Amino acid sequence: MKKSNLIGLKKEDCSKIAEKLNVLLSNYSIFYQNTRGAHWNITGDQFFTLHPKFEELYDNLILKIDAIAERILTLGATPTHNYSDYLKKSTIKESKEVSDGIKCVENILESFGIVIALQRELLDLTSEYGDEGTNSLMSDYITEQEKEIWMYSAYLGK
Numbered sequence: 001m002k003k004s005n006l007i008g009l010k011k012e013d014c015s016k017i018a019e020k021l022n023v024l025l026s027n028y029s030i031f032y033q034n035t036r037g038a039h040w041n042i043t044g045d046q047f048f049t050l051h052p053k054f055e056e057l058y059d060n061l062i063l064k065i066d067a068i069a070e071r072i073l074t075l076g077a078t079p080t081h082n083y084s085d086y087l088k089k090s091t092i093k094e095s096k097e098v099s100d101g102i103k104c105v106e107n108i109l110e111s112f113g114i115v116i117a118l119q120r121e122l123l124d125l126t127s128e129y130g131d132e133g134t135n136s137l138m139s140d141y142i143t144e145q146e147k148e149i150w151m152y153s154a155y156l157g158k
Contacts, residue, residue, distance in 0.1 A: 005076050013129035018077030020125060021134070024118045025068045025080055026089035031111040032061040033083075034095040038104040046101040057108065057148075064141065071134055091118075105152050112149050116142055 005011055039054035069079035080086065087094070091114050097103035119138040126135035 007074065007133070009075070009129065009131055011076065013131070014075040015077060017122070017125060017129060017131055017134055018072045018075045020118070020122055021068055021072050021075070022077075022080045023089050024115065024122065025065065025072065026086040027092045027111075027115055027118060028061060028065050028068060029083070029086045030090045030092040030094060031115065032058055032065060034092070034098070034107060034111065035061060037095060037098040038107070041098040042101060042104060043099045044101055050101050050104065054104070067137065071137060074133070075131075102156065105156055109149060109152050109156075112145050112152075116145055116149075 005014055035054055035058040039051060039058060042050050042054065069081075072079040080089065092111050095104075095107050097107060119142050122138045123135060123142075126132075126138065
């Protein structure tokens with residue numbers, strides 16, 4: 001029985017990484033939909049500032065969702081695709097606060113914290129298993145998102 005897959009990683013290791021990536025995918029999918037909701041429903045004096053910023057964010061999130069799903073496929077697994085499954089696996093919860101700018105930004109910061117923590121766990125796992133492809137992807141995401149956290153925190157005056 002063949003122990004490695006086409007990209008040279010152990011099938012068992014790939015399965016563990018893909019399982020963790022599916023949790024990340026679920027969190028990103030809820031984060032994405034929450035951000036869409038904020039974009040659609042934001043009101044108040046910060047509308048013209050936040051409306052395009054939220055659109056920029058969800059455009060970025062959808063690219064990450066696609067890349068994560070494709071990485072899961074590359075590892076030989078199947079990406080989760082049902083929102084009912086996303087809701088079960090995600091630590092990020094559906095947001096009901098989508099019109100108050102401050103609450104939306106706080107929700108975004110909390111969501112970034114969750115995905116960064118998951119990505120750091122994946123860094124450890126992929127380092128252990130020699131999965132440079134996933135490791136590099138997670139490292140790039142963390143670097144970008146740490147700057148986003150700084151910027152959204154600055155908006156809140158923190």
